Amino acid sequence: MYLNADRAAAAAAKGEKVLLVRNETSPEDLRGMIAAEGILTAKGGVSSHAALVARQMGKVCVCGAAALQIDYAAKTMTVDGVTYKEGDFLSINGTAGEVYPGQIPTAASEIVQVLIEKSLDAHKSQAYQNFWCAKVTRLSVRTNADTPEQTAHAIAFGAVGIGLCRTEHMFFEGHRIDAMREMILADTQEHRREALAKILPYQREDFVGMFKELKGHPATIRFLDPPLHEFLPHDDAAQSDLAKKMGVPAEKVKQRVKELHEFNPMLGFRGCRLGIVYSEISEMQSRAVFEAAAEVQNSGIKVNPEVMIPLVGFKKELDLQVEVVHRIAGEVMKEKGVKLNYLVGTMIEVPRGALTADEIAQTAEFFSFGTNDLTQTCLGMSRDDSGSFLGPYQELEIVKKNPFATIDQSGVGQLITMAVEKGNKTRPGIKLGICGEHGGDPDSVKFCQRAGLSYVSCSPYRVPVARLAAAQAMVEEEQFKKKKRK
């Protein structure tokens, strides 16, 4: 186990099996998370950063193990009086949420062995045979993926497209983060455009890779969503480094971080608010999507991009962003001499979006319910901060299940049902899906079937579970119909 992203990555590079242990993770830990086999945190819960990213990557993760006492300076971790140092072995069980001392041998599930590792013959696995029966569903299952590899795994598991490609990860990797930071520090639109131009080729390449894996399956691509301060370093040393790299005074970096600080970043300058105030960001992202689509289509592979605008609460927000997407799509099609099919739609993830879904559907060609944020705003409950009271809340039976794991049907579900009705009223048959992590939870999948959604989307390694749940939902519906007929 290692307590720091850099040391975790270094150990993995030397061939060690690495468990990354942190109080909590942030985007700055991404490198260490990629290198690690598993992730263990002292804080957070089912929908904290560590859990989301690990699930997305198909890694084992235990979050919120409050008994861990981590001493970053001493590079040790103490649990129940026993102290572990970096390099020591620990094992974790992500399903049970348990941590064991020492190394426990593990094996991939038979489904993974058959479909991903290809180390097991399909006919020899009963588990695989059972799973593959799950074919008769009305709800289709898509995946949340932002790399070609994740896409390939999900397709192997039976996903029929990408329901959520979070493009923010495309601003982080390697040199891109430098250009992103340059953009954030820029004082003029011109300077921001120059910085964005450096990111464009990387994002285009990412999309090319994913479109190729999808072979014509649809890809819902969400434009930049998180607040900009998430892309800047927060400690003094890293800020000084960045200032040096950018050739600006350290004070300027500090000042910008301070300016971007928010009291409640979840409710702040993020989502389409960014793309509206800095339309050059949406322009660059549109160009990356459509140039990639043109390239792949010209190579003879079908493409079906669906551009998704996040955090829309007002129709006019969507109108403004849709104008940018259509304009750039038109430019690219003219430049490349191709005709591209694409949709533009929105996430419904703030209550106002659901309440005014009839207006929004005048512009939106699809809705995708972002049930993570919709739960946070509908309940007034932060996924990252609810750990302090959700325990007592479950004991007192105020909530039956963690609302970030299983959809709160009477609250959040009511907003979804309302938006489905209103959306269909304005645009009959509007495409409807869900892309929060609830898409991988069986109870929530069954709710989605009843609500009349057409697909759920979840991280690649949850696709098999979601497909089973979709099949079960179908069986339950048939049984219910039969009962009614009697």
Place this chain on the structure above:
Amino acid sequence: MYLNADRAAAAAAKGEKVLLVRNETSPEDLRGMIAAEGILTAKGGVSSHAALVARQMGKVCVCGAAALQIDYAAKTMTVDGVTYKEGDFLSINGTAGEVYPGQIPTAASEIVQVLIEKSLDAHKSQAYQNFWCAKVTRLSVRTNADTPEQTAHAIAFGAVGIGLCRTEHMFFEGHRIDAMREMILADTQEHRREALAKILPYQREDFVGMFKELKGHPATIRFLDPPLHEFLPHDDAAQSDLAKKMGVPAEKVKQRVKELHEFNPMLGFRGCRLGIVYSEISEMQSRAVFEAAAEVQNSGIKVNPEVMIPLVGFKKELDLQVEVVHRIAGEVMKEKGVKLNYLVGTMIEVPRGALTADEIAQTAEFFSFGTNDLTQTCLGMSRDDSGSFLGPYQELEIVKKNPFATIDQSGVGQLITMAVEKGNKTRPGIKLGICGEHGGDPDSVKFCQRAGLSYVSCSPYRVPVARLAAAQAMVEEEQFKKKKRK
């Protein structure tokens, strides 16, 4: 002008007229705000801390004057190249949001001169005569007040009760904050009870003062709402001081501040979540309310307390808190040998509260719409962080008016209308009011009339405006009815 609460208070004590200038204010600046005639901040907007507190106190305030560059270390402020030092004179116009160099003489409005200062004869003021005509309203106007003085002013302006008494201010003043901090640092319920017992007599005394001013008018008392970290100091020096005072290691204070840190405090461990996890807080507050009520009633003055549980999203939350209130009320009535009339209800301030208002009304005897928080959660928009994009949003006509100043009728208004219908269905004629600062905005007041609320509540100095708006709403309604009849 002074840049620090302590120096502002010291200057005011010497008889200077003080303008407190800060980047933004926090509860730690309260002492300086009380001492100041006016408050000017570089950050924030119409519903930031500075604006809310100033409005409540009836002080002039300009928030979000982005051109101000404040240098706390040098004790200077620079605007457009001109530098001002502490002690220099500036004047501000809270209505126009303007700042002027030098001292401009001002006078209180004639309404204030007649009703509060009693320096002008009512018959000599045409403005007063016009105002006092506003008598025929269906909506009554209450006030947001948490001191006897504010209550007295509001009653003089024609308020017919308190619609929102924010009890958190009762944990701050003088020595109370020490006991509050002791409670927050306590490790056991027993220790927390001891600390709370020290606060009880102060809160009881506050309530006695308000009940006496109200003379039987109802008082809606909201139980503790803000997250606990707001009561702890955030800089090293103050934390060390506190540790010394409490006789605990400085590390313990730091640790507790760290534990209580939240990513999104607006969506965190606050409101009824506090009273549920630490029921001893609600017990103490109930005791303070009912002991005060018993004392005032025994002195021959009628009392009408309405206990209001904040941030309810689930019926069960309210059930648990109502049980505490009834239990303590019963104890006090038995101890004092009196019969007290009181109501227990809830704020509707998260979308889930509105969506499940039919369930909640099984327990709630009244609803008061907390439109500040309801706007924040419905729109997914932080009042404190929206300054960075609300400007462009108004220019682009995404929002017509600042939703924190004037109710967003199609979004937030829809939730209110829904809750009114659902509440009435379960409990016909349920008492309905609004207590966000929207209660002082004429357009919002007219919306409240149409929505069928029975009262609005606003800060004392906005009561006259709200009463006029209520009268105008009545006139508009009558005209509308006449038109329909024709």
